[in-house]
Amino acid sequence: MPAPQLLTGGIEMAINNLLSLDPDSPQRLLPLNGKRLQVKLHELPWPLTFAFSQRVDVLADEQQADCTIVLSIATLKKMQDISQLSYLIQQQELSLNGDMHTAQSFSNLVKDLNIDWEEQLSRYTGDVIAHQSFRTARQLHHRLTAKLQRLGDILKDVAMDEKQLAAHPLAVEDFSEQVNDLRSDVARFEARLLQLEQRPKQRKGK
Amino acid sequence: MSDPGQSQPQSDDQTHFGFKTVGKQQKATMVAEVFHSVAAKYDVMNDLMSMGIHRLWKRFTIDCSGVRPGQKVLDLAGGTGDLAAKFSRLVGKDGQVVLADINNAMLRVGRDKLRDKGILGNVDYVQANAECLPFPDNHFDLITIAFGLRNVTDKDAALASMLRVLKPGGRLLVLEFSKPEFDALSKVYDLYSFHLLPKMGKLVANDSESYQYLAESIRMHPDQETLKAMMENAGFEQVTYHNMTGGIVALHRGFKF
Known part of the structure; x- marks a missing residue:
């Protein structure tokens, strides 16, 4: 069974289901429309590419993206605070290539998720x-x-x-x-x- | 791959329809009847038959597509539009996706499904025969044909037609049932597809014959190496294949340079 596709499928379903519960998320997705963000986790042998449109598609491909982030799962948690980005880069816990605005917009999309459970x-x-x-x-x-x-x-x-x-x-x-x-x-x-x-x-x- | 029930074509005018031998002219009509019959329950049956794994096979195909915003994609034998829906988002508003199928009923189901999902604007629907594609030369960046090639009467003509409409640098992805890599798996798979599958078809879609044809057509389809050679003969370069689920399904990839 293709394991990367099982993982990307699960992540994609989770993200889109969560976004669908927040009525403001389509508005926050707009600045990301057409962009691609690639996340290379040290713990995973393949990259995760987030392709944004009216929803988020998650791919396991190696293609060049608008922004590429290389980090570990532990650093991912610290990235919730966007003001820590520069500090994490200085500490070499995070490597960021390309359009930083894409990473910031994605972080805001996740951070500002407001679901009335x-x-x-x-x-x-x-x-x-x-x-x-x-x-x-x-x-x-x-x-x-x-x-x-x-x-x-x-x-x-x-x-x-x-x-x-x-x-x-x-x-x-x-x-x-x-x-x-x-x-x-x-x-x-x-x-x-x-x-x-x-x-x-x-x-x-x- | 032989079966006591299968017969061999005796002349150039004959071909396989599952294990039966029929006239080439007849096959297209017979395949059309099968898909007219299963179109309405196609997605449900796919999920049921593959236990949802067909979604992962299709995801792998998309991951291997290398598709970029602004590109032109032909989803051949696109059926109910699983791949086209995703390609539509990936190519964006500047790109174009053509969902083509020889079967009008399947195309209609695909079109309704995509429209219900709000996918509009960059998807066109074309009823077309893969053997003589109605598109200009060097037109598409990517062509995919998922679980469709085995139903085509003249596979060599179809591959040549795909090569013609593909741009230099473009790629063809063929996702199709293939030959299991292990004997034990092959036996289990035979039991499943010849005994259980038609019964499931009868129960869910009230049509066991179409699913009997499905099982037979899978056995009659060229194995991994044969299809690779066919793609190379058609003119595709750097042809490779990737087995999935023990070779039950294989993804062939070839480029036009």
Whole structure:
């Protein structure tokens, strides 16, 4: 079975299904119309080419594209923040050739995806059930977050104050400052020692 | 590839129609009847018969096409327009895709499907015989024929006609059923196509004969090396082929220089 085509087919279906759920995506696709973006992932033996029209076609071909990006999957996650592009290029985590505007427009297309999941669910369940489900899910999320936060605080108190297994952040900071001071003193002492060692040699030379 | 049920053409006026031998004039009409019969259920049956894998074979064909915006593409025996739909987006508004099929019913299904998908403007529909294509010389950058060549009566004439309308530098892609690479697979495939396929055709499309013809026509189609030689004889250069799913399907690629 052609594995690259299975992968590109899956990616293509996922992207286009997601885009179809956002009513603003056709507008955001317009600047990309007719462009091609090629992504070469270190982890994949073949490139992924995104061809843009009124939808996105994903190909596994080697042809030249308007913009080519070479990166790893780990870097892909960092690219969500477009302001990090220059930094990633400087760090050689990312190589970008061609029209940078194409890459930026694609990043914006994905980043600005705004899907009303409640609205999507209501198509199948009706408004009331969808609203209640999302309200319950949100409340559950808030409660879980609060509980996790509280649990973290309790564990912190036990580890630092009661059992004294970990140091308090202020104590760590104070210790770090003391280490820095000691390092500076040693460096000064080393320099002074070197100076004193060189003085007899200079006298002998005279 | 021989089968006890198959007969050999006795003269130049005869050809294969599955395992039967028929007059060359008859074959086109008989193939037309088959496709008239299956046109409405063609896509459903394709998905069912191949378990959806035909989509991956077609994707591979598109990946090998090297098609660029602004180019002219001929999707021959294009049927219900699976390849044409994608080519239409890839060549863009400055390009052109011609969806050609000898069968009016298939062409109509393809046209309706593409229009329903909103694909308009750069796709033209032409009812044409692959053996004598009604296009000027050196006209297309790419020609594809997917699961169509085995139904053509005179394959050599069709390949020569494709070469004529292809631009120098252009490429021909032939996606077609071929000969499985392994004996074990070949046996399983025979069982499937001669016993299960006609029954599926009967059940879904209420037409077992057309699917019996499909299985037989696949066995009568030239194998990988023979088709490669036929393309080279027609004048195509750098002809290569790529087997898929153990050779059940092969993609042949040739260039005109």
